[in-house]
Amino acid sequence: MIATAAKSAAPLYVTLADSLQGLVEQGTLRPGHRVPSVRRMALQRDVSISTVLQAYTVLENRGYLEARPQSGYYVRPRLPLDAPEPRMARPMAKASYVGVNDLTAEVVMRSAEPGLVPFGAACPDASLFPVKKLARFIGSAARSDAGALGRYAMNWAYEPLTREIARRYLHAGASLAHDELVVTIGCSEALNLSLRAVTKPGDTVAVETPAYFGILEIIQSLNLRVVEIPTDPRDGLSLEAFRDALERHEVKALFVMPAFQNPLGTCMPDEKKEALYELLAEYDVPAIEDDIYGDLHFSERRPKPLKAWDRDGRVLLCSSFGKTLAPGLRVGWVAPGRYLERVQRLKFTNTLGTPVVLQKTVSDFLRDGGYDHHLRSIRRAYQNQLHLFSQAILRYFPTGTRLSRPQGGFVLWVELPSRVDTLRLHGDALKQRINTAPGALFSVKDRYKNCLRMNCGLPWTPTVEAALKILGELAKGQL
Numbered sequence: 001m002i003a004t005a006a007k008s009a010a011p012l013y014v015t016l017a018d019s020l021q022g023l024v025e026q027g028t029l030r031p032g033h034r035v036p037s038v039r040r041m042a043l044q045r046d047v048s049i050s051t052v053l054q055a056y057t058v059l060e061n062r063g064y065l066e067a068r069p070q071s072g073y074y075v076r077p078r079l080p081l082d083a084p085e086p087r088m089a090r091p092m093a094k095a096s097y098v099g100v101n102d103l104t105a106e107v108v109m110r111s112a113e114p115g116l117v118p119f120g121a122a123c124p125d126a127s128l129f130p131v132k133k134l135a136r137f138i139g140s141a142a143r144s145d146a147g148a149l150g151r152y153a154m155n156w157a158y159e160p161l162t163r164e165i166a167r168r169y170l171h172a173g174a175s176l177a178h179d180e181l182v183v184t185i186g187c188s189e190a191l192n193l194s195l196r197a198v199t200k201p202g203d204t205v206a207v208e209t210p211a212y213f214g215i216l217e218i219i220q221s222l223n224l225r226v227v228e229i230p231t232d233p234r235d236g237l238s239l240e241a242f243r244d245a246l247e248r249h250e251v252k253a254l255f256v257m258p259a260f261q262n263p264l265g266t267c268m269p270d271e272k273k274e275a276l277y278e279l280l281a282e283y284d285v286p287a288i289e290d291d292i293y294g295d296l297h298f299s300e301r302r303p304k305p306l307k308a309w310d311r312d313g314r315v316l317l318c319s320s321f322g323k324t325l326a327p328g329l330r331v332g333w334v335a336p337g338r339y340l341e342r343v344q345r346l347k348f349t350n351t352l353g354t355p356v357v358l359q360k361t362v363s364d365f366l367r368d369g370g371y372d373h374h375l376r377s378i379r380r381a382y383q384n385q386l387h388l389f390s391q392a393i394l395r396y397f398p399t400g401t402r403l404s405r406p407q408g409g410f411v412l413w414v415e416l417p418s419r420v421d422t423l424r425l426h427g428d429a430l431k432q433r434i435n436t437a438p439g440a441l442f443s444v445k446d447r448y449k450n451c452l453r454m455n456c457g458l459p460w461t462p463t464v465e466a467a468l469k470i471l472g473e474l475a476k477g478q479l
Helices: 002-007 012-026 038-045 049-062 102-110 131-144 146-150 159-171 186-198 213-221 239-248 270-283 337-351 356-368 371-396 422-431 462-476
Strands: 065-068 072-075 182-185 204-209 225-232 251-256 287-290 315-320 331-335 411-415 451-455
Touching: 012 049, 038 049, 049 065, 049 371, 102 213, 102 422, 131 146, 131 356, 146 356, 159 331, 159 356, 182 186, 182 337, 186 213, 186 251, 186 287, 186 315, 186 331, 186 337, 204 213, 204 239, 225 239, 239 251, 239 270, 251 270, 270 287, 315 337, 331 356, 371 411, 371 462, 422 451, 422 462
Parallel strands: 204 225, 204 251, 251 287, 287 315
Antiparallel strands: 065 072, 182 331, 315 331, 411 451
16 A cells, blocks of 8 residues: 555656556557547546546657547657667867858758759758748738838847747746847857857867758858767767867867757757766857757657756857748747857847847747647657658668667658768759758768768658658669
């Protein structure tokens, strides 16, 4: 009786959720299986309907169940755990400037080309976003202050929006003051302003490798040098390699994506984020944190940003609503900490301000549009699509292909056998109307020739599966 009482210390709905999760993990309930209805489960377990609903919501948030309209709850597909993961790169001997790569612009621009299967740029399909509802909100925002359309947006931020952003980060474990936020035109401007605030031409910036090619383009435009830090496909940046780089190079800033890094999808554990912050403080180096995928977690809780450990304002936190809500609105932000005045000045000289109508649209949607419900929906979609892409790649690509196992976001890093040249594969695939992102784009050195980053932000269709099959056949043709 004492043991039972100890176990029942957890709420009943959590106990029920844990029990059902165990059945999924044991394979008793398999992906795609329908679980008992809320009423049937309540009768089976002799609990209330509200307890079952709470338990199913917990399992939805943990990534084990998905609700299908007018159908019930089903076991959600999960990424394969038996496929080998990509290997970690070696450290760079010396810092390097970023070369100009015309292929980057081609991959991004072709993502919107009609008739092309867009595996290249990390751009989710428009059908995943509440575009009709957003259209109503943007019309309402414009009507409520039509004069805003005739005024320049000479401000750092629209206060109701920054209050909403700050409130959401508080729930994520990071305390931000709303007036320390600068609203930007997308996350790209936030990253650009942050780099300009902490560096000057010729400085060295440390980045994870493989690195998001967008940040490499920004670094190249600012005439900065890069030192690449090996990154584990499971838990992120190697702290040992980063310490070694700090000792051997005059690193002026670190660019890091602790939550679902692009392209690996890694999520840095909290203890490692804390250790990383201590390392930054020890060497007095600022960090530019890209948190754009933070809300796209498949587990129950959103990962804390590195900013949560920031004691002295050295972390410049950047993000946007481009992957979660509205890519077309281009509303992002930066919490620059001690660099606030510098970033504000740079924002003013760069674009004056971000259009108020767009900021108000997002603010109103966060308050009244069901954003959290939408987030749960889009997270389910991304997780399901990652599962289907992973299974198809393992089925169609050459034997020996390695896959990342992201627990959030919607990109996969694929390491093909060493004889496969993904630059050549990119050219061959374009002839078949398939756009890809070759691994060479994700490094300033001659690396990742046999790797691809796959955009899984596409609803699963026969066309998508056929394109993956063609890509696999083209890769096999190189062996």
